[in-house]
Amino acid sequence: xxxxVQSPLSLVVHEGDTVTLNCSYEVTNFRSLLWYKQEKKAxxxxxxxxxxxxxxxxxxxxxxxxKKELFSILNITATQTGDSAVYLCAVDAGFLGGTSYxxxxxxxxxxxxxxx
Amino acid sequence: xxxxxxxxxxLFRKEGQNVTLSCEQNLNHDAMYWYRQDPGQGLRLxxxxxxxxxxxxxxxxEGYSVSREKKESFPLTVTSAQKNPTAFYxxxxxxxxxxxxxxxxxxxxxxxxx
Numbered sequence: 001x002x003x004x005v006q007s008p009l010s011l012v013v014h015e016g017d018t019v020t021l022n023c024s025y026e027v028t029n030f031r032s033l034l035w036y037k038q039e040k041k042a043x044x045x046x047x048x049x050x051x052x053x054x055x056x057x058x059x060x061x062x063x064x065x066x067k068k069e070l071f072s073i074l075n076i077t078a079t080q081t082g083d084s085a086v087y088l089c090a091v092d093a094g095f096l097g098g099t100s101y102x103x104x105x106x107x108x109x110x111x112x113x114x115x116x
Numbered sequence: 117x118x119x120x121x122x123x124x125x126x127l128f129r130k131e132g133q134n135v136t137l138s139c140e141q142n143l144n145h146d147a148m149y150w151y152r153q154d155p156g157q158g159l160r161l162x163x164x165x166x167x168x169x170x171x172x173x174x175x176x177x178e179g180y181s182v183s184r185e186k187k188e189s190f191p192l193t194v195t196s197a198q199k200n201p202t203a204f205y206x207x208x209x210x211x212x213x214x215x216x217x218x219x220x221x222x223x224x225x226x227x228x229x230x
Contacts, residue, residue, distance in 0.1 A: 041223045043206070101166065109157075
């Protein structure tokens with residue numbers, strides 16, 4: 001059974017702090033790992049990682065994948081109150097004949113709270 | 117604007133009633149998905165569809181049914197057989213093909229059954 005575990009489950013920081021969110025996985029047929037941000041409703045896409053060791057970056061957010069050790073981290077630098085959200089990690093691990101089904105297995109999420 | 121719409125935003129039903137949640141997308145995506153989210157848990161896959169008139173069970177399909185008669189639409193019916201239907205339901209879609217593509221999510225429907 002595919003499994004994705006995120007840690008910590010919740011995190012409280014102050015504006016300006018740097019945070020690191022962790023995601024480990026045990027899946028067969030790994031295709032990609034995705035990070036989403038969820039603020040009360042629809043998750044919004046942050047990053048997709050397919051190759052080990054290549055950092056994806058967008059502003060203050062960055063993420064990297066280690067396919068050998070089966071984990072990914074999401075870093076947020078200089079946090080702001082607007083970063084408060086649930087951060088979801090998901091792995092796409094189902095495919096047949098080279099085409100992915102897009103069956104995502106999600107972790108439990110990390111609840112990030114940023115205080116002013 | 118392209119996107120995914122789900123309706124209604126909130127839904128209240130009595131136990132024993134079937135209820136259908138709507139999901140429509142105008143992104144021209146072939147693949148569509150239904151997830152359920154409970155407090156303190158991640159999203160769990162209910163059903164997915166790669167193409168019109170075809171769909172597969174996800175990890176927690178018991179008590180749910182779907183149809184895919186049109187590319188744009190993927191309604192989910194929560195039947196009375198679902199033992200614990202109160203949850204937040206999210207619909208998603210994505211491109212289909214040999215590459216890797218992200219899923220786009222709708223705003224969700226919060227279902228409460230009493």
